[in-house]
Amino acid sequence: MSLEKKxxxxxxxxxxxxxxxxxxxxAIKDYINxxxxxxxxxxxxxxxASLPRINKPMVKMYEKNTKYMPELYNYYYYLKKSFNPKYDISHIIYTPKLSEYILDINPDLIISTFPLAASCVYNFNLKHDPIPCITVITDVVDSLEWIYPNTDMYFVPSKEIxxxxxxxxxxxxxxxxxxxPINKNFNVSQKKYIPGKYRLLLLGGGRGLFDFDENFMHWIDNFVGINKDILEVTIVAGKNKKxxxxxxxxxxxSNVKVxxxxxNMxxxxxxxxxxxxxxxxATLFEAIHSETPIIVKLxxxxxxxxxxxxxxxxxIGIIYNDDEDLKEIFESIVSNKFNSIIKFMLENxxxxxxxxxxxxxxxxxxELIEDKSIEK
Structure with a gap:
C-alpha cells in the first residue's frame, strides 16, 4: 500500500x-502527513502557476480595495454570492496556463482553498480527463463562487453552511x-482561566494593521495601568515595524506588552x-480550536x-462598532458581570x-482517492 501511495x-x-x-x-498537508x-x-x-507576473499587483489591488473601497468590493462579492459561477469568465485569464501546470504535475487529487482556483479546476476537468477535486470553503459563507457541478467533495465550516x-x-x-482547516497546534482539550483575571491578546494580522490607532493603544495602556490586578494585555505588531x-x-x-x-502564535x-x-x-477557527472568545469590529x-x-x-464572541463601543467592552471586562459573559462564550x-x-x-x-481509483 505504501508503494502505491508514494x-x-x-x-x-x-x-x-x-x-x-x-x-x-x-493545515490540510499537515493532517495528511x-x-x-x-x-x-x-x-x-x-x-x-499560471501568470506569476500579476500575482503581486492582484494582491495589492485586493488589499487596497478591501481597505479603501469596501463598498465596491462588496458589490462584486455579493453579486458573485448569488451569481451562477458558470457565467463568471474571470477564470479565462488563468485556466490555460494553470491547465498546463496541472498536466505537468499530473495529480491524483486537486484541493482548492480559493474560489477562483476551484473555478479553474472546474474548467480544466471539462476539457481533460477529470481529476478528483475537493473545495475547501475558508469563510463561513455559502457563496455560489465556491460551487461547481463537477466538484467531488466540499470541506465546509459549519452544519449551517x-x-x-x-x-x-x-x-x-x-x-x-x-x-x-487550521494548524492543529491551536487545539486545546479544555481552556483554563481564572475568573476575575483576564489576559487579552490584540492581533492585527501578519501586517499588524489594527482597527484602532496608536492613540487608542495608549488609552488601553492607561486603562490596564489602572486595572492591573484584573487585566493583562499583549499587542502583536506583526510585520508592522513602524x-x-x-x-x-x-x-x-508601560503597562502593555508589545x-x-x-x-509561536x-x-x-x-x-x-x-x-x-x-x-x-482562519483567525476565527484558530480562536474556536483554542477556546478563546473573540472580539472584533463590525x-x-x-x-x-x-x-x-x-x-x-x-x-462565541463580541462585535463592536467604534472606539467608544470598545471602551465599554474594556470597562465590562474589568467588571464582575464579565465572568458570566466569558463562561457563556466558552460553553458555546x-x-x-x-x-x-x-x-x-x-x-x-x-476515501475520495480510493473511490475514484476504483471507478477508473
Whole structure:
C-alpha cells in the first residue's frame, strides 16, 4: 500500500488574498502527513502557476480595495454570492496556463482553498480527463463562487453552511463539516482561566494593521495601568515595524506588552483568555480550536461580514462598532458581570467544536482517492 501511495500526488491550489487560504492549505498537508507521509503533496499559488507576473499587483489591488473601497468590493462579492459561477469568465485569464501546470504535475487529487482556483479546476476537468477535486470553503459563507457541478467533495465550516449548500442542490454526502482547516497546534482539550483575571491578546494580522490607532493603544495602556490586578494585555505588531518601534521606543507603552512578528502564535493564543482581532475565517477557527472568545469590529468586507454574523449567531464572541463601543467592552471586562459573559462564550465554543470534524480530513481524502481509483 505504501508503494502505491508514494505514486499518489495531491495538488493543493491556494492564493495570497489574505492569510487564511494558505494556512488552510498548510493545515490540510499537515493532517495528511500526520497519518501518512508517503503522499507527494504540492502546495501552489494558482496565480503563480499560471501568470506569476500579476500575482503581486492582484494582491495589492485586493488589499487596497478591501481597505479603501469596501463598498465596491462588496458589490462584486455579493453579486458573485448569488451569481451562477458558470457565467463568471474571470477564470479565462488563468485556466490555460494553470491547465498546463496541472498536466505537468499530473495529480491524483486537486484541493482548492480559493474560489477562483476551484473555478479553474472546474474548467480544466471539462476539457481533460477529470481529476478528483475537493473545495475547501475558508469563510463561513455559502457563496455560489465556491460551487461547481463537477466538484467531488466540499470541506465546509459549519452544519449551517452544509444545510444551505444542500438547499442549493449539492449532494449531502459530498459535504463534510470540518470547520476551516487550521494548524492543529491551536487545539486545546479544555481552556483554563481564572475568573476575575483576564489576559487579552490584540492581533492585527501578519501586517499588524489594527482597527484602532496608536492613540487608542495608549488609552488601553492607561486603562490596564489602572486595572492591573484584573487585566493583562499583549499587542502583536506583526510585520508592522513602524508600529512596533513607536510602541516600544518612541512612545513606549508601560503597562502593555508589545511583540513584533511571532512564530509561536498557537502558543500565544492558547495562553490568553480573549482575542481582539479581525474576523477572517482562519483567525476565527484558530480562536474556536483554542477556546478563546473573540472580539472584533463590525467589518465592512463581504466574507468578514458573514463571519461576524456567525460569531453573533453562535455566541462565541463580541462585535463592536467604534472606539467608544470598545471602551465599554474594556470597562465590562474589568467588571464582575464579565465572568458570566466569558463562561457563556466558552460553553458555546465547546458546543460548536463538537459539530466539526477536522480529524477526519485525512480519511475523507483517502476515501475520495480510493473511490475514484476504483471507478477508473
Amino acid at each position: 505514486n499518489k500526488t495531491i495538488l493543493i491550489l491556494t492564493a495570497q488574498f489574505g492569510a487564511g487560504h494558505i494556512s488552510a492549505a498548510n 500526520e497519518h501518512d507521509d508517503n503522499y507527494n503533496i504540492v502546495i501552489q499559488n494558482f496565480i503563480n 452544509k444545510n444551505r449548500l444542500v438547499r442549493k442542490g449539492i449532494t449531502p454526502n459530498s459535504i463534510k463539516v470540518t470547520g476551516v 508600529l512596533y518601534e513607536n510602541l516600544t521606543e518612541k512612545k513606549p507603552l 511583540l513584533g512578528f511571532v512564530t 498557537h502558543e500565544l493564543v492558547k495562553d490568553y483568555d480573549l482575542m481582539l482581532t479581525k474576523p477572517g475565517g 467589518p465592512k468586507v463581504g466574507q468578514e461580514i458573514e463571519n461576524a454574523k456567525f460569531i453573533v449567531d453562535k455566541g 465554543i465547546v458546543d460548536f467544536k463538537k459539530t466539526i470534524h477536522p480529524e477526519n480530513i485525512y480519511n475523507y481524502i483517502c
